[in-house]
Each structure stands twice: as C-alpha cells, then as structure tokens.
Amino acid sequence: MTGAAKAPAISVRGLTKDYGRGRGVFGVDLEVAPGEAVGFLGPNGAGKTTTMRHLMGFVRAQAGTVEILGHDCFRERPAVQARLGYLPGENSCMGEMAAGAFIRLMGDVRGLSDRSRARELCESLEVDLGARIGRMSKGNRQKVAIVVAFMARPDVLLLDEPTSGLDPLMQERFLGLVAEERARGTAVLLSSHIFEEVERACDRVVFVRGGRVAMECSMADVRARRGRTYVIGFSSAGERERWQRLWGSPAEGRGSVTELRGVVDAGSLIRSLAPFEVSSLDVREQTLEELFLELYERGGKGPARESGR
Amino acid sequence: MVWPLFKHELRSCAAPVAVVACVLALYAGAVVGMFDPELGESLETMRGAMPELFAAFGMADQGSTLLEFLVSYLYGFLLVVFPLALAAMLTDRLMVRRIEQGSISYLLAQPVGRARLATSQLLVMTSCLIALMAVMGAVEYACAEALFPGELAAADLLAINVSTLCLWSFLAGICWLSACALPGTAAARWAGAAICIAFVLTEMASGVGEGLAWLGDVTPLALFDPLGVVSGEAGALAGSTILALAGIALASVGTAAFCRRDFSV
Numbered sequence: 001m002t003g004a005a006k007a008p009a010i011s012v013r014g015l016t017k018d019y020g021r022g023r024g025v026f027g028v029d030l031e032v033a034p035g036e037a038v039g040f041l042g043p044n045g046a047g048k049t050t051t052m053r054h055l056m057g058f059v060r061a062q063a064g065t066v067e068i069l070g071h072d073c074f075r076e077r078p079a080v081q082a083r084l085g086y087l088p089g090e091n092s093c094m095g096e097m098a099a100g101a102f103i104r105l106m107g108d109v110r111g112l113s114d115r116s117r118a119r120e121l122c123e124s125l126e127v128d129l130g131a132r133i134g135r136m137s138k139g140n141r142q143k144v145a146i147v148v149a150f151m152a153r154p155d156v157l158l159l160d161e162p163t164s165g166l167d168p169l170m171q172e173r174f175l176g177l178v179a180e181e182r183a184r185g186t187a188v189l190l191s192s193h194i195f196e197e198v199e200r201a202c203d204r205v206v207f208v209r210g211g212r213v214a215m216e217c218s219m220a221d222v223r224a225r226r227g228r229t230y231v232i233g234f235s236s237a238g239e240r241e242r243w244q245r246l247w248g249s250p251a252e253g254r255g256s257v258t259e260l261r262g263v264v265d266a267g268s269l270i271r272s273l274a275p276f277e278v279s280s281l282d283v284r285e286q287t288l289e290e291l292f293l294e295l296y297e298r299g300g301k302g303p304a305r306e307s308g309r
Numbered sequence: 310m311v312w313p314l315f316k317h318e319l320r321s322c323a324a325p326v327a328v329v330a331c332v333l334a335l336y337a338g339a340v341v342g343m344f345d346p347e348l349g350e351s352l353e354t355m356r357g358a359m360p361e362l363f364a365a366f367g368m369a370d371q372g373s374t375l376l377e378f379l380v381s382y383l384y385g386f387l388l389v390v391f392p393l394a395l396a397a398m399l400t401d402r403l404m405v406r407r408i409e410q411g412s413i414s415y416l417l418a419q420p421v422g423r424a425r426l427a428t429s430q431l432l433v434m435t436s437c438l439i440a441l442m443a444v445m446g447a448v449e450y451a452c453a454e455a456l457f458p459g460e461l462a463a464a465d466l467l468a469i470n471v472s473t474l475c476l477w478s479f480l481a482g483i484c485w486l487s488a489c490a491l492p493g494t495a496a497a498r499w500a501g502a503a504i505c506i507a508f509v510l511t512e513m514a515s516g517v518g519e520g521l522a523w524l525g526d527v528t529p530l531a532l533f534d535p536l537g538v539v540s541g542e543a544g545a546l547a548g549s550t551i552l553a554l555a556g557i558a559l560a561s562v563g564t565a566a567f568c569r570r571d572f573s574v
Contacts, residue, residue, distance in 0.1 A: 058417060058572040082420035092411030092574070096321070108313030109419045148415065 007070070009034045009156050009187030014064035015054055025050050025211040027064070030189075034155070037178060037188035039198030039219075041292065042208035048191040049089055051208070052160050055189070056086055068156055085149040089160035089191070091141045095134030099127055099144045106148045118151035124173055138165035150177060157181060157188045163197050175201050195289040207292050215292065222291060227262035229290070230269060233280035234258070243276045262286060311421050311429045318433040322399055326437045329395045333387065333441070334448040340382045341452040344375050344460075375453055375460040380469060380535050388445070388473055389480075389509060389530075392438060396481040397502035399437055403430040404488040404567075405498045414574040427567040431485060431560055438477050446470045465539045472538040472545070475553035479529060480505045482559030490566035529555070 010032035018024045025047040032038045040048050053059040054066045057077040066073040068080045093102055103118055112118075122129060125143040133141055142165045149157065157178075163171045178188060178201045192198050198205055205222060207215040217225075234240040234256045244253065252259045256279075263269055273281075404427075407413040416426055446466060453461035487501030508528040515525030525531055532552050537545025 053571075053573065056414075056418060058414070058574060060569075060571060077417075078420045078422050081418055084418070086414075086418040088411065088414045088418075088574070090411045090414075090574070092414060094412045094415070095410070105313060105317055106415060106419065109311055109416070109421060111420070 008032060009036075009069055010055065010189055011067045012051065012055070012064070013066075015051065015061055015066055016063040017050060017054065017059065017061060019050075022210065025054075025208075028208070028211070028213055030206060030213070032156075032187045032189050034187050035182055035185045036204065037182050037190060037202040039202035039205040040189055040191040040208065041193065041195065041198055041205055042214070043193060046208040047211040048193075048208060049160060050211070052089070052158055052189075052191055055158055056084075057081070083155040085152060085154035085157045087145055087149040087157075087159045087162050089164075091138065091145055091164070093133045093141055093144050093148075096132070098130055098132055099136070099140075100129030102133055102144060103127075103129070103147055103151070107151065110152055112152055115151070117153055118147055121147040121150055121177075124177070125170060139167060139170065142166055143170065146174060146177070150181065153184070154181075155186055157186055159188065159190045161192055161194075162190060163192075163194065171197070195287055195292075225291060227286050228266070229284050229286055230260045230263055230266075231280075231282040231284075232258050232260070232273065232278060235277035235279055239277050243273065247272055261290060310432055311419075311425050314416070314426070315429045315433060318403060318430060319436060322402060322433055322437050325395065325398055325402075326441055329391055330441050330444045333391055333445055336387050337379075337383060337445060337449050338452045340379060341375070341449060341456055343382065344378050344457060375457055376462070376465050376469070376539065377536065379449065379461075379466075383449075384469065384473055384535055386513075389476065392441060392477045393480050393484075393502070393505050393509070395441065396434065396438065396477065396484045397498075397505075399434045400481070400484040400488040400501065401498055403433055404485070405494055408497070408572065408574065409494040411574045413572065417572065417574075423568040424564060427489065427564040431564060434481060434485070435478075438481060439474065442470050442474050442477070468539045469535040472533070472535045472549040475549040475556070476530070476533045478556030479552040479559070480556075482556035482563070486559045486563035486566070489563035490570070492570070 008031040010030065012028055012030040015028040015030075016024070016026050018026070023045070028047065028051055030038075030040075030051070040051070042048055050059070054061055055068060055073050057073045057080060060074045069083055071079045073080050093099075094105075097105070103122070107115055107118060121127075125146060127143050127147060128136075128140065131140070133144060136144070142163075146162065149159070159178075162178075163174055166174060175197070178190070182188060188201070190198060190201055199219065199222075202219060204218050205216070206213055232240075232243075234243065237256050240253055240256050240258055244258065252261075260269065407416070417423070450461060450463060450466055453466075483504055484501035487499075487504075488497050491497040491500055508530050511524050511528045512530045514521050515523070529552065532548030534542070534545035534548055538549055
C-alpha cells in the first residue's frame with residue numbers, strides 16, 4: 001500500500017454480512033490510504049456493492065468493523081457522509097427533477113455554501129442543467145451523479161461503476177477528475193468490473209470473488225506479472241493443428257485461429273511459426289481480467305490470496 | 310427536519326393534494342347544498358328504501374342540524390376514504406418510491422441523520438393532511454354561511470375537523486409504519502393501506518344489518534365520534550386523543566425502523 005505511514009482513510013476489517021445461499025461478504029479486509037486509489041474488482045455478485053453499502057452506512061455489518069476517517073460507517077453516518085462523495089452503481093437520481101435543480105437540492109441538503117466546484121464540474125462534463133433527469137440518456141444521468149459525488153471536495157470517494165454509460169471522451173475527463181482528487185489527497189475506492197478503467201485510475205487493486213478477497217496487489221506488480229496474448233491466424237485448421245503439435249504447450253484454438261496467453265519469450269514463438277503459413281498475427285497485453293483468472297485458477301479450488309504490498 | 314428537502318417534497322406533493330382537495334370541496338359544497346329541507350325529504354325517502362346501503366356508507370342518521378347532516382353524509386365515509394387514499398399516495402411518493410427507485414441513496418449519502426430525513430418526509434405528509442383539513446373546513450364553512458347563514462357554528466366545525474384529523478393521523482401512521490419498516494416495496498406500499506381499508510370495510514359491514522353491528526366496535530375507527538367530541542363527551546374526546554397518540558406512536562415506530570434498517574440501494 002502506498003502511504004503506509006498514514007492512517008487509512010478507509011478501513012474494513014473482517015466485514016461479514018451473510019444473506020444466505022452463499023451471498024454476501026465474508027471476512028473482507030480492505031484499507032485505502034489518503035491520496036490512494038484502489039480498484040475493487042470482481043464479477044457480478046462478488047460482494048463489491050455489498051461492501052460499498054457498508055461503507056456508505058446503508059447496511060449494518062454482522063461482524064467486523066467498517067470505518068471511514070476513524071468513524072464507524074453505520075453508527076456515525078453524518079460525520080462520515082460530511083467528508084464522503086458517493087457515486088452509486090445504480091444511477092437513480094430523482095428523475096422528476098431537472099439536473100440543475102437536483103444538483104442544487106443535493107448541495108442545499110448537504111449545506112454546501114461554496115458551489116464553485118459544482119459549476120466547474122458541470123462545465124467540464126457538459127451537463128445540461130435544464131434537462132429533466134428522467135429523460136436523459138444513461139451517460140448524461142451518470143454525469144449528473146458524478147457532479148453530485150465530487151462537488152463537495154470530499155476526502156473520500158466511493159465510486160461504484162463510475163464510467164458506466166459515459167462516452168470515451170467523458171471517460172477520459174472522469175479519469176482526469178479522479179487524478180485531480182487523488183492529487184488533493186482524496187482516498188478513492190473504485191468498484192468496477194471494467195478492468196481497463198481500474199488499470200488506468202488506480203495504483204492498487206483488490207479482487208473479490210464469492211464475497212471474499214481473492215487477491216490484492218499493486219498495479220506495478222500487475223504490470224510486472226503479466227505477459228502478452230498472441231492471436232495467430234493460420235492458412236487452415238490443419239496448419240494450426242500441425243503447429244500446435246510442434247509447439248506443445250496448451251493454446252486455445254478454433255478453426256484456423258489460435259490464442260496464446262501469457263507469452264514471455266516472443267522470439268521462440270516467432271521462430272516456431274516460421275515454417276508454417278501464417279495469415280495474421282495480433283499481439284495484445286494480457287488484461288487485468290485475464291491475469292486475475294489465471295491467478296485464480298492457479299490457486300486451485302479456493303481463491304488464492306496474494307499481496308503485492 | 311431538513312428544510313430544503315421539506316420544501317422540495319412539499320412542492321412535489323402539492324398537485325395530488327390539490328386534486329383531492331378539489332374533489333372533496335366539490336362533495337362538501339354539494340352535501341351542504343343537500344341540506345335543503347325539500348331535498349332532505351327526498352334523501353329521507355331514498356334512505357328509507359335502502360337503509361342498509363346508506364348505513365354502510367356511514368349515513369344511517371340524517372340528523373336535524375346542518376352539523377349532524379355534514380357528519381352523516383361527509384365525515385362518515387368520504388372524509389375517511391379520500392384522505393386515506395391521499396395518505397397512502399403520499400407515503401408511496403415520499404418513502405416507498407424513493408427506496409424502490411434508489412433515489413433514497415442520494416439522500417442517505419448526505420450528512421444528515423436518517424431520523425432527520427424521515428422526519429422531513431413525515432412532516433410533508435402531515436402538512437399536506439393539515440392543509441387538506443384547513444381547506445375542507447374553510448369550504449364547508451363558506452358554503453354553509455352562503456346557503457344557511459348562522460346554521461353552522463365555527464367552533465363546532467373546528468372540533469369536528471380536529472377530531473377527524475386525529476383519525477387521519479392514525480390512518481397515516483399505519484401507512485407510514487408500513488412504508489418505513491417493511492423490506493419489500495410491494496408490502497411497504499400496500500400493507501398499511503390494506504389494513505386501513507380492512508378497518509373501513511369492517512365499519513361499513515357493521516352498518517348493513519343488526520347481526521353485524523358488533524363489527525363496528527372491533528376496529529379502531531369505533532373511537533371516531535365527531536358529534537360526541539362536539540358535545541364534549543369524555544369517551545369521544547378520549548377516543549380522538551387515543552387515535553392521535555396512536556398515529557404519533559405508529560409514525561415514531563416507523564421512523565425508528567427507518568433509522569435502523571438496511572437499505573439495498
């Protein structure tokens with residue numbers, strides 16, 4: 001964890017909430033330091049949103065402690081919320097209101113006197129303040145939610161699927177906003193199943209699966225671990241099979257195309273392809289998701305917990 | 310209370326309150342007008358032909374004064390059912406729909422306690438019901454003065470309306486408790502209103518025949534006796550007080566449940 005000397009802005013210890021039939025979170029530990037951005041990743045139903053709800057004080061923990069800036073998230077909700085910005089996963093702004101009126105109302109309820117940041121954000125994200133939220137596209141509603149989450153210059157940001165619905169330009173601007181907040185010292189917990197956005201915004205990543213933390217490592221560690229994926233197109237399926245017999249190690253293939261993951265020695269691969277008729281060769285870096293799956297599978301039956309800290 | 314939220318929600322609830330107020334004002338004007346002795350004889354004839362039906366709708370006794378006539382034809386059914394529908398609609402709008410649609414998450418994410426949030430919403434509903442009663446009282450008195458000057462004492466009308474407000478508080482309290490405490494939105498939306506409707510139907514059934522008259526004493530609506538309040542009967546005054554206190558207690562329990570419950574939003 002970066003900034004290890006600082007007291008964590010977000011601290012989750014042994015969080016458990018059992019909804020039955022394996023649903024819920026079980027003994028989740030998580031820490032985010034001031035100025036740090038942590039990606040909270042996992043498939044649907046992994047426990048990301050449940051953890052977020054505990055941090056927001058929406059749900060009372062069955063066991064464990066959930067604290068933000070030293071305050072218990074359920075018992076001391078107002079003290080926590082005063083320094084917290086939250087972007088819900090389900091975009092549920094009050095649809096009957098115009099965007100400007102909604103942002104004003106949230107500022108009024110919060111008792112926000114300085115609205116300059118809200119104005120900056122509206123300009124930066126090109127929010128149509130006069131439009132009714134219920135008639136907006138998903139992306140435009142998300143922009144309104146981003147303004148509400150960021151407008152009070154919070155010390156902690158909880159972002160649940162933040163770029164959902166945003167176009168690439170707005171995704172860039174959003175990532176810029178996150179970087180600005182981090183530079184100011186804001187702790188960011190970004191829950192997502194979009195690995196690329198986490199990869200770009202965060203310096204540490206926590207994977208959850210089945211309600212448990214499956215793996216935790218720094219992004220630098222992730223970059224060092226991952227190999228490249230090669231997608232090779234052969235002239236025919238027979239040609240692919242001949243090459244595969246020579247190559248030996250397992251590769252995913254269908255028809256005339258094969259995919260090799262985690263290749264580190266590119267030279268030997270290219271030499272092995274030389275005698276064959278290759279029609280195409282695509283190379284891409286292994287995604288965070290692929291790395292997670294690879295590490296998860298390597299852990300055997302249960303999830304392996306590794307720490308990159 | 311969270312004042313900006315209160316103002317916003319009050320504005321958003323103004324339209325349904327205005328619609329119900331208009332409908333009830335129309336009925337109130339018509340009922341006052343029906344006090345005309347000739348029409349009264351016609352009504353008496355109709356009531357004689359269908360005594361059970363009239364009794365079911367709380368119109369068993371026409372009464373000899375305008376006040377008794379109003380209580381019989383307006384406060385026995387219309388001023389119970391319409392405000393109940395309004396209270397159910399307001400709890401839905403202020404609480405159930407906010408939870409169902411998830412917009413409560415934005416309110417819960419603000420640095421105000423849950424008790425303040427819930428109290429704000431509850432006060433919106435209370436204000437709407439008081440406003441409705443104020444409008445009804447004003448319309449009734451204005452119509453009575455226009456058609457039958459001096460026939461309706463303002464103090465008596467006020468006593469009846471305060472007593473009715475106690476009943477509304479009880480009904481609204483049930484709806485509020487259901488909206489705040491029940492985890493499923495369908496149950497939260499309908500359970501409170503369904504219980505109140507069951508009370509009303511039971512009360513109606515008690516008027517149909519002598520064999521079912523005992524039903525009139527088994528629901529909390531039996532505590533509602535507006536004419537008794539006007540005449541200062543201790544039992545009627547106590548009944549209205551109990552209804553009001555029960556309404557406050559139910560609303561408080563609902564608010565406490567809102568403060569303690571989990572929200573999957």
